[in-house]
Amino acid sequence: MQAGPSLYWLPEAPDWRERLKALRALPPGSAAAWDTAMALARTRLDFVATNALDAALRALFAEGPPAGLATRPVRLAVLSTSTTAQLHPAIRVGALRRGIHLTLYETAYGQWWQELLDPASGLHAFRPDAVLFALDAHHLAAGAEAGMEAHQAEAALAALLGRLEEAWRRAAALCRGPVLQQTALPVFPTLLGSNEARLPGAPAAFLARLxxxxxxxxxxxGVDLLDLAGRAARDGLAAWHSAPLWHRAKQEVAPPAAPFYGDLVARLLAARQGLAAKCLVLDLDNTLWGGVIGDDGLAGIGLGQGSAEGEAFLTVQAHARALAARGVLLAVCSKNDAAVAAEPFAKHPEMLLREADIACFVANWEDKPANLRRIAQALNIGLDALVLLDDNPFERALVRRELPMVAVPELPEEPALYPAALADAGYFEGVAVTAEDRARGAQYRGNAARAALAASTTDLAAYLRELEMRLLWRRFDAVGLPRIVQLINKTNQFNLTTRRYTEAEAAAVMQDKQALGLQFRLLDRFGDNGVIAILIGRLGMEGEMAIDTWLMSCRVLGREVEQACLAVLAAEARRMGARRLRGTYRPTAKNGMVRDHYPKLGFTPLAAEGEALHFALALEELPAAPGCMRIEEG
Structure with missing residues (x-):
């Protein structure tokens, strides 16, 4: 059997057996065991090693994950028409790689549709958080025949798509999380050759149309695709599928491909939790250009058209710039004199990236872990949101040791392959792109201008007035829904309850007359900060409105936006008949910064319930809005 596609961007672990033995000796259910298992999962494990780690994982955490995980556990149901048991360990380990504890349920063989329809089935009893449709190519192409006329093939395709849409609808009603649909592997040989599309009923052509x-x-x-066909096109079908194994065991995805398959599933689940990386940190010498700028000078570095090396480094820059265009922040972390490091960005005619593209530029002679901490602090994001692209194996190993939460891909020797390695690793996996994503670079450049203004002003009140802020608010609406859902599912620090919403659940807030969903956008003299706060309240008995969700972007802290949001919330709540607000703080591993949020706003503490802290604010007098900004509906 051919070797499967490798997780080649992860570091090798030749000592994985010894590390696994040490893991098994740790106390079951402990945080130490979880961290050790996760560290091992973040190495280049093959099918055998993955299964061994999964066995240890299930034994150590049979009672559930350790307390205090920053990620939500996931209950995943796999609805399949083929044998997928060989993939289950890899899916769980792929989730572990991202800090997610995953419990998996597979419908009985050939019974996925029956279990989906039957409220008394094991699938419904499992109560999944996410559903994966892993329907094999033979099943999907069952309605196709080579002798079909074009209109007959079209009708068969329309009928199949209709069945899939009905299955998605039922799955979405069953679970509150994402629904995933696997694309069809191109397992059928062609009957017409390169022009197979001219035989629309042929299975290969039918699946290509599907x-x-x-x-x-x-x-x-609202369904997320797991693009298995795309991976097979990249890696070759033989890396993913074995025809003899299909006939012997009905395994469509061959076991050697399981680790990559599990990673593909897990990165989609992680993206829906807002766990995708936010910032690509770029080394400079031999990463963005060939050679060493400090030694070779501006004219001596390899960059630009006319040489294979120079063109290869241009592709690295082009990929980074394209990532920035879809919302990924770019930073520089280089061991260099700052002025020397900046020179190619300003003066080299072939540079695609310019300093204006870089949200944070750090070049000095300090160690890279210290500088990565500096970058995360400057951008106000977690270290686990950083991906370091660095050609130097020593620097990669150092950062992995000192900052294991930072993603550091192994890189091939050929720089032309850097973009593919970064893409294959899936660090920036996403399911949607909003207008705020595209504007993120400009927003962070505006932040730098605001910081410069703050540094030149000693009077905070005067600084806030000079920002000329406008806070625009409106109820939840269809236009803002994608950004609302994105913020709810990725905001971890300034998030009082860390409740997550699907798009359907957020849309339901708009229809609920007892619910209040508010979105806030902040503008100032330096630009548009985008949607920066989401509040959801629910009116209950005796005129009390419970604040179900209060989250904000950390980049607007210190500008009295919290007080302004409260003023709007209180006014709208009282308009709906509320006489008091009830706020809840539920602690997580990342939201300690907002523990005192409600007391600072004048709320009175109530009796706690376990770890949850409750607070109340009477609405006899509405809280005053801050005078440093205009608050407008619109």
Whole structure:
């Protein structure tokens, strides 16, 4: 059997057996065991090692994950028409790699549709958080025949898509999390050759049409695609599928491909939890250009058209710039004199990246772990939101040792392959792109200008007035829904309850007359900060409105936005008949910064319930809005 696609961007672990033995000796259910298991999962494990780690994981955490995890556990149901048991360990380990504890349920063989329909089935009793449709190519192509006329093939395809959409609808009603649909592997040989599309009923052509139709249909239904066909096109079908194994065991995905398959599933689940990385940190010498700028000078570095090396480094820069265009922040972390490091950005005619593209530029002779901490602090994001692209194996190993939460991909020797390695690793996996994502670079450049203004002003009140802030608010609406859901699911620090919402659940707030959903956008003299706060309240008995969700972007802290949001919330709540607000703080590993949020706003403490702290604010007099900004509906 051919070797499967490798997780080649992860560091090798030749000592994995010794590390696994040490893991098994740790106390079951402990944080130490979880961290040790996660560290091992973040190495290049093959099918055998992955299964061994999974066995240890299930034994150590049979009673559930350790307390205090920053990520939500996931209950995943796999609805399959083929054998997928060989994939389960890899899916769990892929989730572990991202700090997620995953419990998996698979419907009985060939019974996925029956279990989906039957409220008394094991699937319904499992109560999944997410559903994966892993329907094999033979099942999907069952309605296709080579002798079909074009209109007959079209009708068969329409019928299949209709069945899938009905299955998605039922799955979405069953679970509160994402629904995933696997694209069809191209397992059928062609009957016409390169022009197979001219035989529309041929299974290969039929599945190609299905895969072409799925993106639009899935997007309309809020379903996320697991692009198995795309991976097979990159890696070769033989890396993913074995025809003899299919006939012997009905395993469509061959066991050697399981670790990559599990990673593909896990990165989609992680993206829905807001766990995708936010910032690509770039080394400079031999990463963005060939050579050493301090030694070779501006004219001596390898960059630009006319040489294979120079063109390869241009592709690295082009990929970084394209990531920035979809919302990924770019930073520089280089051991260099700052002026020397900045020179190519300003003066080299072939540079694609310019300093204006870089949200944080750090070049000095300090160690890289210290500088990565500096970058995370400057951008106000977690270290676990950083990905370091660095050609130097020593620096990669040092950062992994000192900052294991920072993602550091192994890189091939050929720089032309850096972009593919970064893409294959899936650090920036996403399921949607909003207008705020595209504007993120400009927003962080505005933050730098605001910081410069703050540094030149000693009077805080005067600084806030000079920002000329406008806070725009409105109820939840269809236009803002994608950004609302994105913020709810990725905001961890300034988040009082860390409740997560699907798009359907957020849309339901708009229809609920007892619910209040508010979105806030902040503008100032330096630009548009985008949507920076989401509040959800629910009116209950005796005129009390419970604040279900209060989250904000950390980049607007210190500008009295909290007080302004409270003023709007209180006014709207009282308009709905509320006489008091009830706020709750539920601690997580990341939201300690808002523990005192409600007391600072004048709320009175109530009796705690376990770790949850409750507070109340009477609405006899509405809280005053801050005078440093204009508050407008719109």
């Amino acid at each position: 895969n072409a139709e799925l993106p639009a249909r899935a997007a309309a239904a």
